[in-house]
Amino acid sequence: xxxxxVAQQAILLENIxxxxxxxxxxxxxxxxxxxxxxxxxxxNAGEEVDExxxxxxxLTGKFLLPGLFDMHVHLATSPxxxxxxxxxxxxxxxxxxxxxTGVRDMAGDSRQLAYLARQTHLDEMExxxxxxxxxxAGPTFFVDPRTKASGRGMVSGEAPWMxxxxxxxxxxxxxxxxxxxxxxxxxxxxxxxxxxxxxxIQEAHRQNFLVxxxxxxxxxxxxxxxxxxxxxxxxxxxxxxxxxxxxxxxGKQRYxxxxxxVENAAFKAVIREMADKEIYLDPTVAIYRGRxxxxxxxxxxxxxxxxxxxxxxxIIGTDRGINLRNxxxxxxxxxxxxxxxxxxxxxxxxxxAATLNSAKFLRIEKSVGSIEVGKKANLLIVNExxxxxxxxxxxxxxxxxxxxxxx
Numbered sequence: 001x002x003x004x005x006v007a008q009q010a011i012l013l014e015n016i017x018x019x020x021x022x023x024x025x026x027x028x029x030x031x032x033x034x035x036x037x038x039x040x041x042x043x044n045a046g047e048e049v050d051e052x053x054x055x056x057x058x059l060t061g062k063f064l065l066p067g068l069f070d071m072h073v074h075l076a077t078s079p080x081x082x083x084x085x086x087x088x089x090x091x092x093x094x095x096x097x098x099x100x101t102g103v104r105d106m107a108g109d110s111r112q113l114a115y116l117a118r119q120t121h122l123d124e125m126e127x128x129x130x131x132x133x134x135x136x137a138g139p140t141f142f143v144d145p146r147t148k149a150s151g152r153g154m155v156s157g158e159a160p161w162m163x164x165x166x167x168x169x170x171x172x173x174x175x176x177x178x179x180x181x182x183x184x185x186x187x188x189x190x191x192x193x194x195x196x197x198x199x200x201i202q203e204a205h206r207q208n209f210l211v212x213x214x215x216x217x218x219x220x221x222x223x224x225x226x227x228x229x230x231x232x233x234x235x236x237x238x239x240x241x242x243x244x245x246x247x248x249x250x251g252k253q254r255y256x257x258x259x260x261x262v263e264n265a266a267f268k269a270v271i272r273e274m275a276d277k278e279i280y281l282d283p284t285v286a287i288y289r290g291r292x293x294x295x296x297x298x299x300x301x302x303x304x305x306x307x308x309x310x311x312x313x314x315i316i317g318t319d320r321g322i323n324l325r326n327x328x329x330x331x332x333x334x335x336x337x338x339x340x341x342x343x344x345x346x347x348x349x350x351x352x353a354a355t356l357n358s359a360k361f362l363r364i365e366k367s368v369g370s371i372e373v374g375k376k377a378n379l380l381i382v383n384e385x386x387x388x389x390x391x392x393x394x395x396x397x398x399x400x401x402x403x404x405x406x407x
Contacts, residue, residue, distance in 0.1 A: 014058050016062050020066070031046075042371070072106050131185075202228060351386065
């Protein structure tokens with residue numbers, strides 16, 4: 001915690017509509033007391049507060065909710081070019097000012113990511129708290145120029161955060177080295193057979209380390225990941241491969257044409273098992289809207305709807321960057337809007353996915369993710385009700401991180 005928090009004056013946010021992030025409807029006319037970066041009390045508006053030094057902020061007509069998480073960003077794929085440090089800092093600053101207080105980076109150069117994580121967690125840099133991934137994939141994937149950029153200065157596929165895995169790999173050592181980078185979890189990516197993906201998952205869990213993946217790590221299928229009880233998967237559209245008659249053989253084929261039949265027995269079994277094992281889904285549907293092949297988007301919508309209706313817990317990610325020169329809003333708003341309008345999930349559940357569910361997934365729900373006494377005051381205040389229109393989350397009044405108002 002930033003040492004400056006100790007000296008902060010207590011703040012009372014008064015007369016506000018409270019959306020706590022736990023899936024509850026709005027609590028009207030509430031006041032929230034913040035002190036030393038923590039939510040100290042949640043009161044009815046007008047209740048007296050026993051504080052000698054208190055800043056009162058009247059927020060009549062506004063709406064308060066937990067800071068959002070974008071659970072699928074990329075901040076350091078190429079720190080020497082398009083992700084150089086000043087650009088990464090700028091993107092993080094914009095995210096925080098628009099209500100994102102936590103992000104999960106889905107693999108890049110951990111040398112930069114570890115720095116960003118330290119600085120944001122200590123509030124020595126303006127941005128959401130950064131949690132990041134170490135990547136593992138099949139050896140053939142490491143011709144991808146992104147892997148070379150993320151491991152610059154090292155042999156491609158040999159960096160602890162960007163590791164090629166084969167049957168000859170000492171997986172216990174590879175997992176331990178990945179953990180040593182400071183990453184929160186391992187991302188399994190592509191060109192891996194199911195049995196190797198399962199070995200990584202099992203070893204990561206043995207070492208008490210989170211592990212996530214694309215929903216298909218082709219040739220590994222969704223069922224390979226789910227059977228091994230992976231913690232979460234991304235890209236709902238890739239779940240369609242479980243139902244496909246002809247399976248892809250290379251990660252380069254992952255978005256080839258297939259049309260999801262949600263009544264397919266194999267697909268339904270995977271979704272049911274995800275729900276039973278509480279395996280989280282990061283749908284990332286909006287990024288596929290407008291593709292030449294409409295099946296890619298429609299498969300994601302259908303798979304997400306089936307998963308949500310079956311009880312699979314959702315988190316919200318975008319897999320989209322932020323344009324610093326022409327900023328036109330957070331990608332997460334587009335993702336949440338797609339989940340409401342096209343998938344048919346209620347705004348309050350989508351907000352829960354972007355707040356408490358994300359914190360639970362990262363195992364940090366005791367300190368963040370919902371507005372509760374004793375949790376950090378990571379807060380978003382908006383001018384209009386997001387439960388009537390989810391895009392109202394873009395109408396930001398103010399943001400607090402660790403109880404400090406962000407300018």
